[in-house]
Amino acid sequence: MVNGFQVHDRFAAGAQYIGGRLRPGTSGREQRVVNPATGAEVFSYELAGTADVDAAVAAARDAFPGWAAATPGERSDVLHRFAGVLAERAEEFAYAESLQCGKPIKLSREFDVPGTVDNASFFAGAARHLQGQSAGEYSGDHTSYVRREPIGVVGSIAPWNYPLQMAAWKILPAVAAGNTIVLKPAEITPLTSLMFAQAATEAGFPDGVINIVNGLGQVAGEHLVGHPDVVMTSFTGSTAVGRRVAEIATATVKRLHLELGGKAPFLVFDDADLDAAVQGAVAGALINTGQDCTAATRAYVQRPLYDAFVQGVAELMSTVRLGDPFDESTDVGPLISHAQRDRVAAFVDRARDGARVVTGGEVPAGDGAYYRPTLIADAAQDSEIVQSEIFGPVLVVLPFDSDDEGITLANDTPYGLAASAWTRDVYRANRATREIKAGCVWVNDHIPIISEMPHGGYKASGFGKDMSSYSFEEYTQVKHVMYDNTAVARKDWHRTIFGDR
Numbered sequence: 001m002v003n004g005f006q007v008h009d010r011f012a013a014g015a016q017y018i019g020g021r022l023r024p025g026t027s028g029r030e031q032r033v034v035n036p037a038t039g040a041e042v043f044s045y046e047l048a049g050t051a052d053v054d055a056a057v058a059a060a061r062d063a064f065p066g067w068a069a070a071t072p073g074e075r076s077d078v079l080h081r082f083a084g085v086l087a088e089r090a091e092e093f094a095y096a097e098s099l100q101c102g103k104p105i106k107l108s109r110e111f112d113v114p115g116t117v118d119n120a121s122f123f124a125g126a127a128r129h130l131q132g133q134s135a136g137e138y139s140g141d142h143t144s145y146v147r148r149e150p151i152g153v154v155g156s157i158a159p160w161n162y163p164l165q166m167a168a169w170k171i172l173p174a175v176a177a178g179n180t181i182v183l184k185p186a187e188i189t190p191l192t193s194l195m196f197a198q199a200a201t202e203a204g205f206p207d208g209v210i211n212i213v214n215g216l217g218q219v220a221g222e223h224l225v226g227h228p229d230v231v232m233t234s235f236t237g238s239t240a241v242g243r244r245v246a247e248i249a250t251a252t253v254k255r256l257h258l259e260l261g262g263k264a265p266f267l268v269f270d271d272a273d274l275d276a277a278v279q280g281a282v283a284g285a286l287i288n289t290g291q292d293c294t295a296a297t298r299a300y301v302q303r304p305l306y307d308a309f310v311q312g313v314a315e316l317m318s319t320v321r322l323g324d325p326f327d328e329s330t331d332v333g334p335l336i337s338h339a340q341r342d343r344v345a346a347f348v349d350r351a352r353d354g355a356r357v358v359t360g361g362e363v364p365a366g367d368g369a370y371y372r373p374t375l376i377a378d379a380a381q382d383s384e385i386v387q388s389e390i391f392g393p394v395l396v397v398l399p400f401d402s403d404d405e406g407i408t409l410a411n412d413t414p415y416g417l418a419a420s421a422w423t424r425d426v427y428r429a430n431r432a433t434r435e436i437k438a439g440c441v442w443v444n445d446h447i448p449i450i451s452e453m454p455h456g457g458y459k460a461s462g463f464g465k466d467m468s469s470y471s472f473e474e475y476t477q478v479k480h481v482m483y484d485n486t487a488v489a490r491k492d493w494h495r496t497i498f499g500d501r
């Protein structure tokens with residue numbers, strides 16, 4: 001409890017947010033929300049069924065004409081007020097996020113919540129700069145300009161790893177551009193998306209602009225993606241589910257934005273600052289207990305630095321403090337669930353045949369879904385532990401010889417979400433940023449994101465951008481408007497249809 005915040009009281013009316021108020025789901029099926037640090041139930045609620053999705057889409061459809069007609073300045077004002085409400089409630093959001101995800105409270109307080117507030121501030125400003133290209137008289141006889149228009153009701157689906165930030169990334173650009181939205185969070189982490197929607201209503205968003213349905217992927221998620229009144233699907237989650245979502249969205253000809261899995265390479269050249277690379281690798285691999293789509297997962301280290309890097313990472317990893325997420329000294333919390341912990345442990349166990357577990361590789365004693373930070377060396381490039389997304393606190397390290405080989409290995413998975421290059425040589429850095437196929441390449445750092453810059457994948461990591469003004473391209477449609485300037489009934493080009501008559 002924080003300042004009187006009690007989950008049961010807060011969501012006594014239900015865990016669906018439709019048309020500006022909470023209501024219960026109607027699926028007849030209960031969902032438990034569990035604190036992964038203890039295994040104890042935090043809250044249980046009735047999941048959304050298809051009728052709840054229909055009600056949420058209807059609320060969003062009814063709200064669309066009014067919200068789309070609001071001026072950019074009016075939308076910006078509401079977003080500014082919203083950023084203020086989120087900032088006032090920062091501690092409550094941090095508490096709920098840590099409770100449902102097991103995130104260390106210092107991560108929720110210093111990353112998830114301020115990032116969300118900053119995103120809201122960014123889109124409050126960006127809402128006033130939603131322009132088409134300037135006009136031109138390209139044919140000589142016409143004036144053309146481009147209108148950038150909202151598209152309608154957006155259906156979004158989010159994962160459990162950053163529930164609050166994912167709600168922000170999906171909702172803010174969509175509503176800043178004049179759309180209305182129905183978001184389906186992951187059913188095991190419903191709390192902060194609901195709080196986000198409540199705060200939006202308090203800040204002055206009209207009822208129905210932002211709706212939340214908490215339901216199962218195969219029920220509420222698929223119904224939302226296939227819904228005829230939803231014009232766009234924006235999905236963040238695994239590549240496997242993304243494929244299914246794409247099939248359904250394609251069948252109903254929807255605009256599609258997919259933010260999928262990752263397997264980020266961490267490329268250390270032999271002139272790198274070793275100390276910086278070691279610290280960057282441990283932080284980049286363990287943030288959010290490794291449940292981060294951009295986490296450093298594959299370190300490729302040029303041969304002269306390889307042994308020292310392995311030793312440095314193993315030493316630093318073994319000092320990281322696992323513990324109670326609400327203890328401010330805890331560095332790494334549990335995984336999201338016992339099922340996810342067992343999945344990660346199974347990946348590591350399968351890797352033992354052919355690779356070396358340098359540190360970690362264990363489930364500590366106790367009730368929580370914890371797993372020790374793990375470093376694996378000497379794995380084969382084509383092995384599962386190098387190629388598949390594990391989504392846990394596991395870093396694999398491999399050596400390379402030439403720069404060509406390093407870059408080839410970095411590109412050698414189906415994914416392309418993020419990557420980093422560690423070097424003091426500007427030419428090497430420049431080459432890596434140019435040749436690594438990923439939506440983000442950091443140089444001498446790994447993880448930071450910023451509201452002004454786009455986030456999104458290449459290859460099997462999907463397409464489309466979250467955050468930044470680039471996200472407006474996802475959530476707007478572009479219309480060419482063309483005016484005749486001649487005022488002549490018989491236009492010159494009519495010759496091609498009427499001949500000389």
Ligand code: NAD
Nearest residue numbers: 158159160185186217221222237238241259260261262293
């Ligand atoms: P997931 O794909 O299992 O689930 C994501 C969401 O999809 C959930 O809300 C789930 O209920 C829903 N869903 C499941 N089946 C569905 C279906 N058939 N139809 C419609 N919706 C369905 O992913 P997860 O386990 O919640 O999250 C982890 C994954 O998310 C990882 O692969 C990670 O890389 C990815 N991720 C990507 C980004 C990014 O920006 N690219 C960000 C965060 C997480």
